[in-house]
Amino acid sequence: xxxxxxxxxxxxxxxxxxxxxxxxxxxxxxxxxxxxxxxxxxxxxxxxxxxxxxxxxxxxxxxxxxxxxxxxxxxxxxxxxxxxxxxxxxxxxxxxxxxxxxxxxxxxxxxxxxxx
Amino acid sequence: xxxxxxxxxxxxxxxxxxxxxxxxxxxxxxxxxxxxxxxxxxxxxxxxxxxxxxxxxxxxxxxxxxxxxxxxxxxxxxxxxxxxxxxxxxxxxxxxxxxxxxxxxxxxx
Numbered sequence: 001x002x003x004x005x006x007x008x009x010x011x012x013x014x015x016x017x018x019x020x021x022x023x024x025x026x027x028x029x030x031x032x033x034x035x036x037x038x039x040x041x042x043x044x045x046x047x048x049x050x051x052x053x054x055x056x057x058x059x060x061x062x063x064x065x066x067x068x069x070x071x072x073x074x075x076x077x078x079x080x081x082x083x084x085x086x087x088x089x090x091x092x093x094x095x096x097x098x099x100x101x102x103x104x105x106x107x108x109x110x111x112x113x114x115x116x
Numbered sequence: 117x118x119x120x121x122x123x124x125x126x127x128x129x130x131x132x133x134x135x136x137x138x139x140x141x142x143x144x145x146x147x148x149x150x151x152x153x154x155x156x157x158x159x160x161x162x163x164x165x166x167x168x169x170x171x172x173x174x175x176x177x178x179x180x181x182x183x184x185x186x187x188x189x190x191x192x193x194x195x196x197x198x199x200x201x202x203x204x205x206x207x208x209x210x211x212x213x214x215x216x217x218x219x220x221x222x223x224x225x
Binding site for chain 2: 108
């Protein structure tokens with residue numbers, strides 16, 4: 001089944017303890033992206049990647065790192081989490097077209113992170 | 117980056133057509149309009165997309181104005197299960213995809 005898999009679904013941690021949220025897709029998509037969602041603020045893009053070893057900042061990259069060593073994986077790393085990173089996180093992926101950008105995003109089921 | 121503007125919320129009676137508007141006045145010639153919806157806190161779900169022609173699939177219809185500066189998503193016979201937040205986005209060439217806050221659609225029984 002074609003899907004984007006995020007782990008874990010729920011995570012409670014303490015300030016300063018490094019964590020990684022994993023994202024994996026099995027659709028051979030070039031493009032992958034991370035979003036965070038907070039009440040009243042909608043979905044905000046953190047980082048995105050257009051292919052292996054290519055990553056770019058979104059609108060809210062501060063406090064996050066990503067890597068794209070393999071096409072299928074795009075982990076989100078919080079080196080020193082803080083309470084303001086408590087949020088619902090989504091990973092998404094899609095194909096990239098060189099012509100019209102007509103490939104829809106596929107989203108994971110989300111990771112609810114709480115930093116105390 | 118082409119951004120979109122949507123109403124914050126809308127109501128629609130069950131069984132009626134729900135028409136959700138979106139403005140994207142800065143859209144470029146080859147950028148597609150996409151619609152997604154998010155039910156509760158699940159991952160957003162793709163609904164439909166289009167470039168300049170009207171589109172229809174099993175979920176919805178998409179009407180894009182001739183100047184491409186706005187579009188309307190139509191759910192022909194809304195049900196309670198269509199209660200969700202609906203996002204209209206334009207996918208730019210640089211792939212910095214901005215979702216915004218969407219429209220919260222309430223289907224009234």
